[in-house]
Amino acid sequence: MEKGRILLPLLVVPFSWGITHAQPPAQQTPNVPKAKEFRIERGMSDQALACIECHKVKTPGIFADWAASRHASSNISCLDCHMAEEHDPDVSKAHYQYYEKGDMPFAKREYKTPVTAVVTPKDCSRCHPDEVTQYSRSKHAHTLEIIWKIDKWLNDGMNSDNERKTGCYHCHGTVLKVKDGALDPETWPNVGVGRVNMDGSLGSCSSCHTRHRFSTAEARRPEVCGQCHLGPDHPQKEIYAESKHGAIYESNGHTYNWDAAPGTWTPGVDYRAPTCASCHMSGAGKVLTTHDVTERLSWETQAPLTIRPSEFKPFPAKTNWETERGKMKEICLQCHSKAWTDDHFIAFDKAVEEYNEVYYKPAKKMMDTLYEKGLLDKTRYFDEDLEWEFYELWHHEGRRARMGAMMMAPDYSWWHGFYECKHRLLNFMDEANHLMETGQKAFIMKDFPGATGSKTKPEEIFGKAAQPEAPAK
Secondary structure, three states: OOOOOOOOOOOOHHHHHHHOOOOOOOOOOOOOOOOOOOOOOOOOOOOHHHHHHHHHHHHHHHHHHHHHHHHOOOOOOHHHHHOOOOOOOOOHHHHHHHHHOOOOOOOHHHHHHHOOOOOHHHHOOOHHHHHHHHHHOOOOOOHHHHHHHHHHHHOOOOHHHHHHHHHHHHHHHHEEEOOEEEEOOOOOOOOOOEOOOOOOEEOOOOHHOOOOOHHHHHHHOOHHHOOOOOOOOOHHHHHHHHOOHHHHHHHHHHOOOOOOOOOOOEOOOEOOOEEEEEEHHOOOEEEEOOOOOOOOOOOOOOOOOHHHHHHOOOOOOOOOOOHHHHHHHHHHHOOHHHHHHHHHEEEEHHHHHHHHHHHHHHHHHHHHOOOOOOOOOOOOOOEHHHHHHHHHHHHHHHHHHOOOOOOOHHHHHHHHHHHHHHHHHHHHHHHHHHHHHHHHOOOEEEOOOOOOOOOOOOHHHHHHOOOOOOOOO
């Protein structure tokens, strides 16, 4: 012992007391996330520069849109999206002719590059993999398949091919094809959400992020969704405009921060009342942003009989409706109280039950009876009046009643919805009971206009066995 100093025995402290190892054991993995690899090359190839210089003259609108886009800021050129392989079926043969003319500084053979007009989700996935993966499992991506599974207009050939192209396929998408070395005009131009592309991908990102600005701000606005979600059968755009949310948007939308970075658009900070994207796609609270619009749905309100998304046979969702309702409620709770939110969904569920039990099921039961007794003919749809009446009961009035209740638009829930359901059902039952009492068969409209469309399902979706079924007897 030294003078004035007491030596204590050495304490050996076990590692379990919290002292870390100098080096982690081999079996442990450091908690370090993988670093993203991202860089912007400010240089540009001669071929890419040629595209820009030519389009600046030939299509100044396209050039101006691109120049104002985030793509341009990140040095994403025309070729980064449109470049193709020589053997790709959708390579533009006509585009090669520009390089032969030599009438412009960059219209020369030395800049010749294979390109395609069609930019697909597969192309976009090189930079946006998560968004494309989410989109690929959504109803949007599969909507062409869905209508071919359920739509009598298509399966019974009750409208013409051109009526389908200018109407149905404009939103649902075409099956792109090539004819005589160019995109087939029967299938192009088209940016439908369920378009079937030649590279096997489904849809078109420019359905919502329109060319060539590809603006996130634009896709957040209800007008974008209103391109397709409007009209007598699914008037979500009109319903939104009538709702409190829509009224606030009309009054205050000019103050919204539409340009917030993806994933950061925050209710109460960047906008006052939600748009379609706010509820169905954008993140808020603990709910993450998604490009799968099938998420957050607890009912299939566009189906004839309202069912859970996982029970929708043409496209069963791989989701749990209770989990998805929880997500939607989390969105609502950013601006509403728990009591308001819970009570709203209770009222919506009651509207669904009333539609199913009071209107749809009695009409469907009567339709089945009429077919069973041979008073209605199953050969094709829409050529008998009661088939129209039943179709519009669920496809028009029934959808408006349910969607109006869901989105808090009273005029659509009542006057355009349940009120019309009552009128339609009473007329339907009156005619149906007359046929039942007299045994008289329904009048068949033989001279049906425009019933010339193909009944063959797209081989690209359903395979080679996609032939029209024999008429039901």
